[in-house]
Amino acid sequence: MADLVGPRLYSCCNCRNQVAFHDDIISKAFQGRNGRAFLFSLAMNIRVGPKEDRHLMTGLHTVADVYCSDCGEVLGWKYERAYEESQKYKEGKFILEKAKIAKENW
Template sequence: MGLLFVETLPGPKVFKCKLCKVDSASQDEIVSKDFQGRYGRAYLFEKVVNVCLGPNEDRHLLSGLHTVNDVHCSSCQQILGWRYEKAYEESQKYKEGKYILEKAKVMKVG
């Protein structure tokens, strides 16, 4: 078994996995704070780190049908949110390639 590489983010405000405290995203990467996740409020991020993606899955979300991947913390494997792989409605295409992190699963430090 190899060593786990963990990327540490610079800057004063960083989101970390609530369970294991590994960096997950920088506040500078927030696209929107106005999203709903499985467990309440969620943030849409342009880029996240220290995560693994689950398989593609079609889901009917509040904004319509999307192909998504669950986003797991690469350290503790907790599900933190999901990644938008494909949006089927033209008005939702801006989400493709972006990440949802659930406020209940991450903590802001700084």
């Protein structure tokens, strides 16, 4: 029966555009602008904004905001560059804020 439902995934809370698979979560222990956030290895159906340097809780990073490709809602950001060696694992990964995404097929 579970095979009929399809993969567990997350969608934009605003328009239900599918943006990430549950299996692509690396960590649920991140902080976004509006509370808890998840670190994903991949995201889909998104637009990536311009790069900018930001001082985050773990130091200086080059990031780009991530938007829903359908409605334009800001969902989080993409790590483009980490300046500290211990943070390099985040490069190319996506932060999606829990408050901005909804569970689908659970």
